[in-house]
Amino acid sequence: MIRYAINRILIVIPLLLALSVLLFLYVHAVPGDPIAGMLGPNGSPELIAQLRAERGLDRPLYVQYWDWISGLAQGDLGISLISGQQITPVVINRIPATFQLTFVSLFFTVLIGLPAGFLAGKYRGSWIDKILSPAALLGLSMPVFWIGTLLILILAVQLRWLPTGGYIPFAQSPVDSLRLTLMPALALGIHLSPFLARMVRATTIELQQEQFVVQARMKGLRSRTITYRYLLRNAIVPVLVVLGLQLGTLLGGQVIVEQLFNWPGVGRLLVEGAIQRDYLMVQSLILVVATIYVIVNLGVELLHAWLDPRVRL
Amino acid sequence: MNVVDTVNSMKPRFGRRTMSVPAGGVRAITLRAIIGHKRALLGAILTAVVVLMAIVSVFWTPFDPMAFDTGEPFTPPDFAHPMGTDVYGRDILSRIMAGSQVSLMVAAAAVAGALVMGTVIGLVAGYIGGVLDLAVTRVVDILLAVPGLVFALGIVALLGPSAQSVTIALSVVYTWQFARIVRSVVVSVRSRSYVEAARGLDASPLSIMVKDILPSVVPILIVQVTTALAWGILDEASLGFLGLGVQPPDPSWGSLLIEGRQYLYDAPWLPLGAGTMVVIAVLGVNLLGDGLREIVDPRAGRSTS
Amino acid sequence: MTKQQQRMPGSDPLRDGAVLDVRGLTVEFPARGRNVRAVDNVSFTVGRGEIIGLVGESASGKSTLGLALMRMIPAPGVVSAGTIAFGGRDLASLPEAEMRELRGKALSLIVQDALATMNPVTTIEEQITEVIRDHGGDRSRKSLRARATEMLREVRLPNAEQSLNRYPHQLSGGMQQRVAIAEGLILGPELIIADEPTTALDVTVQAQILALLRDICDTRGTSIIFVTHDLATVAEICDRVMVMYAGRIVESGTVSAVFSKPAHPYTKALLSGLLPLSGEPPAELEALPGQPPRPDAWPTGCRFHPRCPLWRALGEPEICTTTDPEVDESDSHWAACHFADLEGAGR
Numbered sequence: 001m002i003r004y005a006i007n008r009i010l011i012v013i014p015l016l017l018a019l020s021v022l023l024f025l026y027v028h029a030v031p032g033d034p035i036a037g038m039l040g041p042n043g044s045p046e047l048i049a050q051l052r053a054e055r056g057l058d059r060p061l062y063v064q065y066w067d068w069i070s071g072l073a074q075g076d077l078g079i080s081l082i083s084g085q086q087i088t089p090v091v092i093n094r095i096p097a098t099f100q101l102t103f104v105s106l107f108f109t110v111l112i113g114l115p116a117g118f119l120a121g122k123y124r125g126s127w128i129d130k131i132l133s134p135a136a137l138l139g140l141s142m143p144v145f146w147i148g149t150l151l152i153l154i155l156a157v158q159l160r161w162l163p164t165g166g167y168i169p170f171a172q173s174p175v176d177s178l179r180l181t182l183m184p185a186l187a188l189g190i191h192l193s194p195f196l197a198r199m200v201r202a203t204t205i206e207l208q209q210e211q212f213v214v215q216a217r218m219k220g221l222r223s224r225t226i227t228y229r230y231l232l233r234n235a236i237v238p239v240l241v242v243l244g245l246q247l248g249t250l251l252g253g254q255v256i257v258e259q260l261f262n263w264p265g266v267g268r269l270l271v272e273g274a275i276q277r278d279y280l281m282v283q284s285l286i287l288v289v290a291t292i293y294v295i296v297n298l299g300v301e302l303l304h305a306w307l308d309p310r311v312r313l
Numbered sequence: 314m315n316v317v318d319t320v321n322s323m324k325p326r327f328g329r330r331t332m333s334v335p336a337g338g339v340r341a342i343t344l345r346a347i348i349g350h351k352r353a354l355l356g357a358i359l360t361a362v363v364v365l366m367a368i369v370s371v372f373w374t375p376f377d378p379m380a381f382d383t384g385e386p387f388t389p390p391d392f393a394h395p396m397g398t399d400v401y402g403r404d405i406l407s408r409i410m411a412g413s414q415v416s417l418m419v420a421a422a423a424v425a426g427a428l429v430m431g432t433v434i435g436l437v438a439g440y441i442g443g444v445l446d447l448a449v450t451r452v453v454d455i456l457l458a459v460p461g462l463v464f465a466l467g468i469v470a471l472l473g474p475s476a477q478s479v480t481i482a483l484s485v486v487y488t489w490q491f492a493r494i495v496r497s498v499v500v501s502v503r504s505r506s507y508v509e510a511a512r513g514l515d516a517s518p519l520s521i522m523v524k525d526i527l528p529s530v531v532p533i534l535i536v537q538v539t540t541a542l543a544w545g546i547l548d549e550a551s552l553g554f555l556g557l558g559v560q561p562p563d564p565s566w567g568s569l570l571i572e573g574r575q576y577l578y579d580a581p582w583l584p585l586g587a588g589t590m591v592v593i594a595v596l597g598v599n600l601l602g603d604g605l606r607e608i609v610d611p612r613a614g615r616s617t618s
Numbered sequence: 619m620t621k622q623q624q625r626m627p628g629s630d631p632l633r634d635g636a637v638l639d640v641r642g643l644t645v646e647f648p649a650r651g652r653n654v655r656a657v658d659n660v661s662f663t664v665g666r667g668e669i670i671g672l673v674g675e676s677a678s679g680k681s682t683l684g685l686a687l688m689r690m691i692p693a694p695g696v697v698s699a700g701t702i703a704f705g706g707r708d709l710a711s712l713p714e715a716e717m718r719e720l721r722g723k724a725l726s727l728i729v730q731d732a733l734a735t736m737n738p739v740t741t742i743e744e745q746i747t748e749v750i751r752d753h754g755g756d757r758s759r760k761s762l763r764a765r766a767t768e769m770l771r772e773v774r775l776p777n778a779e780q781s782l783n784r785y786p787h788q789l790s791g792g793m794q795q796r797v798a799i800a801e802g803l804i805l806g807p808e809l810i811i812a813d814e815p816t817t818a819l820d821v822t823v824q825a826q827i828l829a830l831l832r833d834i835c836d837t838r839g840t841s842i843i844f845v846t847h848d849l850a851t852v853a854e855i856c857d858r859v860m861v862m863y864a865g866r867i868v869e870s871g872t873v874s875a876v877f878s879k880p881a882h883p884y885t886k887a888l889l890s891g892l893l894p895l896s897g898e899p900p901a902e903l904e905a906l907p908g909q910p911p912r913p914d915a916w917p918t919g920c921r922f923h924p925r926c927p928l929w930r931a932l933g934e935p936e937i938c939t940t941t942d943p944e945v946d947e948s949d950s951h952w953a954a955c956h957f958a959d960l961e962g963a964g965r
Contacts, residue, residue, distance in 0.1 A: 015454075015458065016458075018451070019455045019456075019459070022452065022455055026467075026468075027471060037473050038473075137596070137600070137603075138592075140599065141595040141599050142592055142595075143550055143551060143554075143588075143591055143592075143595070144551075145550070145551060145570060146570070146588040146591060149570065149574065150588070152574075152577060153584075156577070157578060164577060210734075211729075211731065211734040211735050212734060212737050212738070214690070214735075215727075215735035215736075217690065217718075217721070218688060218690060218721060218722065218727045219722035219726070219749050219752075220722035220723055220749075220752065220753060221748060221749065221752045222752045225748055229737065229740065230737055233737075233739050234737070234738070234739055237739070247460075248459075248461065251463065252460035252461060252462030252551075255463065255466065255555070256462075256551055259554070260554075260574065270463065270466060271555050271556070273470060274466050274467070274470035274474075274557055275470075275474060275556055275557065277471070277473055279471050282470040286459060286464070286467045289460065290458045294458050307739065308739055309739065309785040309787070310738055310785075
């Protein structure tokens with residue numbers, strides 16, 4: 001198991017390195033001058049040249065890349081094109097909010113998707129199964145900002161149960177913090193759970209026909225044992241795989257949800273950077289997001305290997 | 314089949330949704346097959362409604378979508394303004410109709426660009442193979458680590474917020490999905506007898522690619538195009554919602570939703586129309602895509618839907 | 619052959635007290651708007667400590683018969699007629715809750731592919747002990763583990779103690795089958811239905827497992843219904859044999875009687891090697907033309923008549939095509955053939 005883990009980790013490092021090269025090339029291969037574009041009509045040639053020199057953008061590309069990547073290795077994300085300030089402290093400041101939202105969202109995703117898919121698969125053709133299929137399709141067609149907007153309209157505007165957005169650090173007031181997390185996380189949960197539910201349903205249906213489940217009944221095991229130890233435990237394996245796969249959608253969706261609910265996370269920082277055309281910031285943040293994505297995926301994969309011993313082979 | 318195999322077989326290899334090449338080849342998509350397929354038909358109808366609305370809006374909208382004070386600001390939905398008015402008294406329905414042009418145009422143009430670039434990359438990589446193929450596969454694998462929307466956002470950041478930037482950004486993101494799919498089909502048909510035969514006849518690589526290989530890619534591409542269109546509409550609206558798409562005062566579904574977010578308590582009806590339109594459009598294209606997928610490969614739909 | 623001759627010199631299992639007494643068992647599946655009988659009016663008994671071989675081709679209904687005894691016929695199939703007397707109860711009409719209690723405790727089913735029958739995500743220990751726990755047994759982890767270890771030793775699993783912590787896929791095929799047998803035996807069932815338990819294994823392991831099963835019968839007094847298409851295996855470990863064809867038992871008797879003096883033309887064909895029970899029949903085979911019939915198209919009368927060499931040799935008598943052969947099932951060796959006597963077989 002440990003060897004397996006080390007192997008997986010060793011694959012991740014060159015992947016991220018290669019991604020950094022690609023990202024860097026992408027940013028610098030785009031035609032036109034982003035700085036001129038950013039400054040707009042005020043951008044006199046002198047001003048552009050001055051800014052270039054200040055941010056070190058007049059150096060050769062490989063020097064710039066080396067500077068960036070060696071900084072990254074030490075946790076230095078570089079400086080903002082606009083303000084010239086260090087990016088790292090700003091990101092660190094925002095990471096708790098982002099992680100809190102990610103985890104609560106995953107919680108809701110599983111809370112909705114797993115039971116719905118499992119019950120629909122176990123009682124195939126029952127009312128719950130018949131509702132699930134169209135509901136999942138509708139859910140898959142709903143943009144996350146639309147789900148969020150509807151939640152705001154119902155829970156905040158109509159019922160006035162929750163504020164329309166905002167963030168309080170967990171350490172400051174756990175209850176209020178979670179109260180504010182509820183709606184954005186629920187929006188992401190509703191957004192992600194249909195796909196999960198579909199997969200769990202398909203797996204559960206297939207599991208019931210597996211010989212080891214039939215044999216469990218042959219052994220006279222109680223139906224509770226079969227449901228929990230045979231069906232559910234095996235159905236959880238694909239849940240992990242799906243969550244790993246869905247992480248991209250989650251992180252993308254989170255960017256939008258953070259915007260919608262005024263949630264001061266990394267996603268919002270990214271959008272702010274994009275709107276201001278601060279490409280140095282965007283470039284570093286994308287790599288941060290990709291790293292989070294790859295690391296969480298790695299974690300999911302290791303958890304998967306732990307839960308399903310066959311994967312380790 | 315054990316659970317691990319099952320799950321692995323469901324794992325999309327790239328992006329949100331892709332499809333594999335069915336072992337027995339693919340079936341042709343005919344109008345009759347679509348009409349005979351309940352969900353595909355419903356999807357086609359919903360899609361047609363949205364497209365029709367966009368076309369009508371070119372020639373006629375109830376009010377000028379840009380005109381102020383067509384009624385009192387924040388008029389709730391009534392007979393004259395079926396979806397109410399916004400803060401400047403502009404007619405929401407007219408703006409939704411005009412916005413549908415932008416949404417559909419951006420999605421269609423992005424997908425068209427990705428289709429052309431992706432098909433060329435996939436064809437060449439898959440047909441020539443070797444180092445080139447390896448490079449393309451690796452690039453796709455690496456880009457997989459960046460969520461599509463975040464990737465697009467990064468490109469828009471470079472180009473500056475506008476409808477054109479969104480189109481280019483989405484086009485670049487989707488290109489790799491198309492390349493991946495086309496490549497996998499090409500690799501699977503490359504060694505089939507008719508391609509071998511064409512090669513034996515000393516046909517030029519270009520003519521083999523276009524005449525012998527491309528036709529077997531087409532049905533799968535049609536399905537992928539519908540799927541990509543659904544995501545295009547969704548992503549355009551998302552980027553618009555983030556303020557990176559069409560800039561005010563021009564209307565788009567995404568920007569109408571931002572305005573809705575600003576005046577939630579004053580005019581809760583503001584975002585309803587635009588949001589519903591996005592859902593109808595995406596649902597329609599999704600249904601059509603799912604239907605086509607099942608028509609092309611009857612086995613594909615059964616396991617997941 | 620010598621072994622069972624020593625054990626059962628012409629004895630009647632009924633006199634020893636039957637463990638299982640099946641009368642007129644019929645299993646039906648709805649197909650194309652009508653009911654198809656996969657098992658049709660089957661009667662037999664199994665004595666204590668007896669191994670009875672059930673042989674037949676793949677669609678003969680032998681595995682279905684095994685599932686029917688477990689009351690595990692997959693829906694929409696049903697046991698539509700007959701009784702299954704077991705331990706003073708009729709399994710055919712027992713409520714499902716009581717039937718569940720019996721499964722794995724009083725009667726067990728062991729099948730071919732042991733790995734496929736085990737939960738991939740739990741250890742061997744969990745799999746064995748959950749059988750005990752779910753039948754209201756011991757709940758202390760320590761004593762459960764001790765019982766599991768003991769059982770694994772009894773089925774001669776090497777490194778029994780360590781194997782408990784393993785997952786099914788980490789064991790070899792022979793070890794997996796031993797674990798499956800251990801699971802079936804842990805609660806001391808009176809009857810084991812073994813459906814081709816050694817087919818997937820290589821020859822040496824096969825012989826070991828067969829010896830193990832034989833041993834269990836002799837030491838524990840467990841009865842086994844051994845479902846197989848391998849006649850050599852039957853000769854090796856069974857006391858009696860039943861030959862199944864097209865949903866019916868066509869011949870039954872002690873292994874020595876049936877193998878030395880087969881009475882039914884079908885049995886004769888099997889034993890002479892004309893008709894292999896598995897795989898394609900040899901091309902030069904003209905004695906037995908045609909394929910085994912399918913459950914939705916059983917022939918009328920004697921179901922074997924379209925392929926029967928005797929029927930053709932006798933000038934295709936009408937009785938074979940119109941009337942089911944009758945048998946006296948109290949005989950120790952009988953065959954369901956109108957002309958069994960003509961063959962000079964031992965009645």
